[in-house]
Amino acid sequence: xxxxxxxxxxxxxSSSSVAGMASAGGCLYLVGLGLGDxxxxxxxxLETVRRCKGIFLEGYTSILGVDVKRLEEFxxxxxxxxxxxxxxxxxxxxLELATKEEVAFLVVGDVYGAxxxxxxxxxxxxxxxxxxxxxxxxxxxxxxACGLQLYNFGQTVSICFFxxxxxxxxxxxxxxxxxxxxxxxxxxxxIKVKEQSEENMARGRKIYEPPRSVLKxxxxxxxxxxxxxxxxxxxxxxxxxxxxxxSLPLWT
Amino acid sequence: xxxxxxxxxxxxxSSSSVAGMASAGGCLYLVGLGLGDxxxxxxxxLETVRRCKGIFLEGYTSILGVDVKRLEEFxxxxxxxxxxxxxxxxxxxxLELATKEEVAFLVVGDVYGAxxxxxxxxxxxxxxxxxxxxxxxxxxxxxxACGLQLYNFGQTVSICFFxxxxxxxxxxxxxxxxxxxxxxxxxxxxIKVKEQSEENMARGRKIYEPPRSVLKxxxxxxxxxxxxxxxxxxxxxxxxxxxxxxSLPLWT
Numbered sequence: 001x002x003x004x005x006x007x008x009x010x011x012x013x014s015s016s017s018v019a020g021m022a023s024a025g026g027c028l029y030l031v032g033l034g035l036g037d038x039x040x041x042x043x044x045x046l047e048t049v050r051r052c053k054g055i056f057l058e059g060y061t062s063i064l065g066v067d068v069k070r071l072e073e074f075x076x077x078x079x080x081x082x083x084x085x086x087x088x089x090x091x092x093x094x095l096e097l098a099t100k101e102e103v104a105f106l107v108v109g110d111v112y113g114a115x116x117x118x119x120x121x122x123x124x125x126x127x128x129x130x131x132x133x134x135x136x137x138x139x140x141x142x143x144x145a146c147g148l149q150l151y152n153f154g155q156t157v158s159i160c161f162f163x164x165x166x167x168x169x170x171x172x173x174x175x176x177x178x179x180x181x182x183x184x185x186x187x188x189x190x191i192k193v194k195e196q197s198e199e200n201m202a203r204g205r206k207i208y209e210p211p212r213s214v215l216k217x218x219x220x221x222x223x224x225x226x227x228x229x230x231x232x233x234x235x236x237x238x239x240x241x242x243x244x245x246x247s248l249p250l251w252t
Numbered sequence: 253x254x255x256x257x258x259x260x261x262x263x264x265x266s267s268s269s270v271a272g273m274a275s276a277g278g279c280l281y282l283v284g285l286g287l288g289d290x291x292x293x294x295x296x297x298l299e300t301v302r303r304c305k306g307i308f309l310e311g312y313t314s315i316l317g318v319d320v321k322r323l324e325e326f327x328x329x330x331x332x333x334x335x336x337x338x339x340x341x342x343x344x345x346x347l348e349l350a351t352k353e354e355v356a357f358l359v360v361g362d363v364y365g366a367x368x369x370x371x372x373x374x375x376x377x378x379x380x381x382x383x384x385x386x387x388x389x390x391x392x393x394x395x396x397a398c399g400l401q402l403y404n405f406g407q408t409v410s411i412c413f414f415x416x417x418x419x420x421x422x423x424x425x426x427x428x429x430x431x432x433x434x435x436x437x438x439x440x441x442x443i444k445v446k447e448q449s450e451e452n453m454a455r456g457r458k459i460y461e462p463p464r465s466v467l468k469x470x471x472x473x474x475x476x477x478x479x480x481x482x483x484x485x486x487x488x489x490x491x492x493x494x495x496x497x498x499s500l501p502l503w504t
Contacts, residue, residue: 035387039296042286042388046295110389112396133397135287135389136294137362140402142387144364150392151408155435158403181429183407 028098028124030111032136037066038074045134049075053101056094060084060194061116062108071106079106083194087116091123098129110138143186154183160190163198280350280376282363284388289318290326297386301327305353308346312336312446313368314360323358331358335446339368343375350381362390395438406435412442415450 034040059081144150157171178185194208286292396402409423430437446460
């Protein structure tokens with residue numbers, strides 16, 4: 001019963017739409033890859049990627065179910081993997097290329113899940129580069145596969161890794177706001193890809209930890225542990241059966 | 253920073269996951285088509301559709317930017333358009349076929365945006381039919397193209413057509429809940445496809461009105477009009493510039 005839509009926002013929306021500007025020759029395509037393997041790209045996305053001069057894969061906010069090599073074989077083109085460092089500090093080269101040539105920046109899931117990618121679109125537009133978006137499935141909509149009605153989700157939270165000295169638990173306040181208003185909460189679990197240990201970071205050593213994620217059972221326990229000392233919240237009741245754990249292969 | 257995830261739900265989630273059950277030979281594929289044209293289907297979706305014995309397009313909760321003919325040409329297969337009547341009353345034939353053959357049910361956007369499709373998956377599973385989902389972009393995630401952060405959206409509302417005798421304004425309460433909690437609201441606007449007039453419905457005449465949608469400017473005005481008599485809500489302030497109108501071609 002729904003197609004056209006309207007957004008009521010709290011803040012004035014950015015007037016810089018990420019699409020529609022003309023530039024001389026080049027173009028930056030932000031291409032969502034979906035959530036599974038190399039074949040979850042759209043036909044439009046694949047055709048676009050195959051004609052691009054440069055293909056860059058954002059590889060630190062999320063991880064696809066297949067490695068870069070398999071993407072390269074499927075696209076029949078080389079793909080440059082960009083870790084956090086590359087995206088944050090070395091994307092000037094990519095944007096410069098996009099002033100003259102067609103360039104694809106590939107994002108696991110959909111394009112604007114992470115603010116990093118919105119920033120990149122804004123930067124490109126400020127440089128006069130044409131920006132085009134090819135959307136795809138995101139966990140923000142595919143989570144409906146668990147059977148909960150997508151309309152009834154409230155704000156999304158992230159659950160970070162806890163360390164000995166840093167236990168950020170502010171996410172629980174958002175869960176409580178949602179629950180009080182009768183909404184579900186989608187909680188995204190932190191991953192660490194090419195992260196330095198605190199010691200290596202302090203010493204400026206580029207030694208990286210192996211990739212890891214907040215394991216699902218640990219996340220459930222963490223929420224309960226976080227709630228325990230805050231007794232006034234306990235009346236809301238979060239029995240274990242009220243949480244659903246999803247992981248990447250949810251669409252298979 | 254996010255991949256694996258966890259859902260905290262208000263209700264106990266349905267234990268019947270829509271994927272993973274084995275059946276004898278057949279399969280029902282629920283395939284998201286994305287939001288634009290025939291090329292917004294995923295490569296996996298296209299490969300699946302092309303080998304299916306039956307292809308059905310759900311055509312009343314949303315409308316694609318291209319007509320069925322163009323889909324048929326692209327898939328190189330016939331496509332049966334299912335209007336509301338067919339989905340609600342005539343899908344038994346489709347499900348029966350899916351007990352023996354591979355069958356695709358195509359949905360504009362992503363698969364589980366509308367409860368109708370969840371119901372269909374549940375029905376299929378109850379009949380012992382294997383169900384597979386191929387996700388795609390939905391307006392529920394692609395709306396991030398407007399520049400607003402997807403994490404900060406609250407519950408979604410629908411704005412229906414107002415008639416002389418029926419002006420459902422309960423959506424505004426949800427908008428207020430979201431706004432008070434600092435969240436954006438995605439408001440989906442009603443469309444009418446193959447709908448009967450009240451008179452024709454009462455007389456049992458299968459005469460259908462031409463397709464139409466709640467036009468965007470009218471929706472903005474409707475919200476303001478709805479707020480007017482509820483003076484205690486006016487302190488929340490919804491100036492016109494706090495709404496963003498999106499329409500189907502947002503991804504181009």
